Amino acid sequence: MTLQELDQWENSFQSFHARFSDLFPRLESREQARKYLRGLLAPVERKNGWQLAEVVGDESPDRMQRLLYQVNWDPDAARDRLEDFVIENFADPEGIGVLDETGFIKKGKSSVGVQRQYTGTAGKVENSQVGVFLTYATPKGHVFLDRKLFLPELWANDPERRTKAGVPDSIAFQSKPQQAIAMLEHAWKGVVPMKWVTGDEVYGNSPQLREAIETSGRWYVLAVASTIEVWTDAPCVEAPGEKTGGRRRTKPRLCPDAAPSRTVASFVAEWLSEQWERLSVAEGEKGLRVYDWAMARVIEKRDELPGSEVWLLARRSVSNPEEIAYYLAFAPVDIALQKLAEVASTRYTVEQCFEEGKGETGLDHYEVRQYLSWYRHITLSMMAHAWLSSIRSEMEEKRGTLSLAA
Numbered sequence: 001m002t003l004q005e006l007d008q009w010e011n012s013f014q015s016f017h018a019r020f021s022d023l024f025p026r027l028e029s030r031e032q033a034r035k036y037l038r039g040l041l042a043p044v045e046r047k048n049g050w051q052l053a054e055v056v057g058d059e060s061p062d063r064m065q066r067l068l069y070q071v072n073w074d075p076d077a078a079r080d081r082l083e084d085f086v087i088e089n090f091a092d093p094e095g096i097g098v099l100d101e102t103g104f105i106k107k108g109k110s111s112v113g114v115q116r117q118y119t120g121t122a123g124k125v126e127n128s129q130v131g132v133f134l135t136y137a138t139p140k141g142h143v144f145l146d147r148k149l150f151l152p153e154l155w156a157n158d159p160e161r162r163t164k165a166g167v168p169d170s171i172a173f174q175s176k177p178q179q180a181i182a183m184l185e186h187a188w189k190g191v192v193p194m195k196w197v198t199g200d201e202v203y204g205n206s207p208q209l210r211e212a213i214e215t216s217g218r219w220y221v222l223a224v225a226s227t228i229e230v231w232t233d234a235p236c237v238e239a240p241g242e243k244t245g246g247r248r249r250t251k252p253r254l255c256p257d258a259a260p261s262r263t264v265a266s267f268v269a270e271w272l273s274e275q276w277e278r279l280s281v282a283e284g285e286k287g288l289r290v291y292d293w294a295m296a297r298v299i300e301k302r303d304e305l306p307g308s309e310v311w312l313l314a315r316r317s318v319s320n321p322e323e324i325a326y327y328l329a330f331a332p333v334d335i336a337l338q339k340l341a342e343v344a345s346t347r348y349t350v351e352q353c354f355e356e357g358k359g360e361t362g363l364d365h366y367e368v369r370q371y372l373s374w375y376r377h378i379t380l381s382m383m384a385h386a387w388l389s390s391i392r393s394e395m396e397e398k399r400g401t402l403s404l405a406a
């Protein structure tokens with residue numbers, strides 16, 4: 001967005017900022033938050049303290065830094081207000097929550113949560129921070145809903161580093177799926193209309209995450225590793241009972257003659273050609289992409305025992321049939337293959353959020369080391385992105401109305 005375009009939408013921007021103004025205790029901090037947001041939306045190359053200050057007319061970056069480090073405001077309260085804005089502007093009964101992570105490449109060892117770890121941003125192990133994000137996709141657009149800084153176990157168990165980075169005592173190590181569950185449950189508590197959840201293997205491989213979504217009454221289409229095991233039919237299970245010559249068995253177990261579980265890859269390899277259907281689904285800027293899709297009902301394996309009956313969904317490349325992606329989908333038995341394919345393909349929207357956030361609202365342009373400061377910058381960037389997305393949605397709706405009128 002150019003400065004001229006930003007000026008054209010000034011009333012909308014001021015109204016958006018006013019939704020959050022009371023979260024900042026003093027007039028000066030409210031004004032600085034407005035400047036920070038405006039700077040994040042401005043067409044500057046690097047949205048760090050110096051360039052943000054320059055584009056909004058501050059003499060130095062001191063006030064920008066104070067907003068992140070010293071001013072008393074709660075980024076989680078701002079996140080909740082952002083959630084309300086998303087509901088008002090993007091809500092849809094068929095809304096899809098999308099889970100993913102992104103890396104922030106960093107130098108040194110002092111920034112909170114930084115260590116050598118794999119990040120998809122670089123496609124390899126790099127010195128980086130990793131943020132886990134929940135985004136929201138509907139026909140009206142795609143926006144950020146929530147964020148959590150992934151704190152590796154080495155960091156979580158290092159009191160000295162925690163103290164220097166300002167990590168609260170209440171923050172313990174959580175796996176990425178555990179962080180995802182916390183964000184989903186917060187969104188559900190905030191009544192975000194969300195029928196579906198999707199995500200990559202990091203999240204789909206977690207039985208706890210799948211169970212949390214099922215328990216909430218929602219559906220999912222989650223990518224899983226080819227080694228995930230399932231049954232085609234529910235195996236025999238022995239209830240707890242006496243064990244001959246030993247102590248009482250307190251947990252159920254598979255019957256000795258139960259059919260063994262098998263990997264999803266081995267099942268899909270046996271599917272007949274007529275089970276596959278060539279479908280076109282929307283996938284971002286490249287438009288419609290064509291894949292072969294197929295599905296079958298299976299019983300998932302959870303803690304060595306049969307779990308829920310779910311769909312095993314597979315996506316096969318047309319040009320390279322050996323290239324297959326696998327999904328487990330918790331959805332009604334009469335669901336259409338096209339619908340599951342569409343939900344699975346919606347995962348691209350989180351990648352668009354990352355691309356837009358980093359390219360347009362400075363998601364990765366921060367220069368902070370403290371835990372709270374990271375959350376403050378990331379939240380402000382998410383806010384700027386949400387407002388920008390709302391303007392885009394409004395403009396597209398107007399164009400659609402004009403087209404219909406013509």
